[in-house]
Amino acid sequence: MARKTGSHSEITGPAVQRAAEKLFARHGFAAVSMRQIAAEVGVQAGALYNYTADKQSLLFDLMKTHLDELLAAWEETPKGDTATDRLEAFCRFHISYHLDRPDAVFIAYMELRNLEPDNFAVIEGLRKTYETTLEDILRAGKEAGEFTLPDTKLATLAVIAMLTGVTTWYRDDGRLSRDRVERIYWNMVRKAVAA
Structure with a gap:
């Protein structure tokens, strides 16, 4: 396969990442070969190594980029003054951010098992x-008397699991708008923490 016309690092590098994300989310990391990624991008398999050391590095980079961008976006999010305000901001942010990135979310949760130990530790x-x-x-919120929780760690994991689950079923052309889903989920979370 000849080099794709207009193939430059600033174009091909991101195309490799997008292709890998799409294929890993659709077929799973273990089932996808570097040849498949190259074919999706339109370059020779050997050309991929100009953009990544190997498939493991590609998976790690996808996950790390997703989490770095998630943390940066949360830092930029207005949070309010009270714990209740911050919890609502977190719930709405988590749903909104993740709905725009279902493949990245799927990979971040389902492909952890395929990371080598050092990469796993970072992620x-x-x-x-x-x-x-x-x-x-x-x-x-618990310390301020805004929330009633027997175990904050368990509540944390339960809330994140519930919010993340939206990406598996939500469709923009479905019966509920994103804002409506955010409001319903916020009310469920608020009641769960007795806010």
């Missing part, structure tokens, strides 16, 4: 940073 650290953000909100 797990970033995930814990995000989880701690929510746990800190819940802990502050």
Whole structure:
């Protein structure tokens, strides 16, 4: 296969990432070959190694980029003054951010098992940073008397699992708007923490 016309690092590099994300989400990391990724991009398989060391590095880069961007976007999100305000901001942010990235979310949760130990440690650290953000909100709300929780860590994991689940069923052309889904989920979370 000849080099694709107009193939440059600033074009092909991101195309490799998009193709890998799409294929990993659709077929699973283990089932996808570098040849398939190259075919999706329209380059020779050997050309991929100009953009990534190997398939493992590609998976790690996808996950790390997703989590780095998630954490940066949360930092930029207005949060309000009270723990209840911050919890609502977190719920709405999590749903909105993840609905725009279903493939990245799927990979971030389902392909952890395919990371080599050093890569897993980095990704797990970033995930814990995000989880701690929510746990800190819940802990502050409990201490302020805004929330009633027997275990903030368990509540953290339950809320994140519930919010993330939206990406598996939500469709923009479905019967509920994104805003309506955010409001319904916020009300469920609010009641779950007795806010």
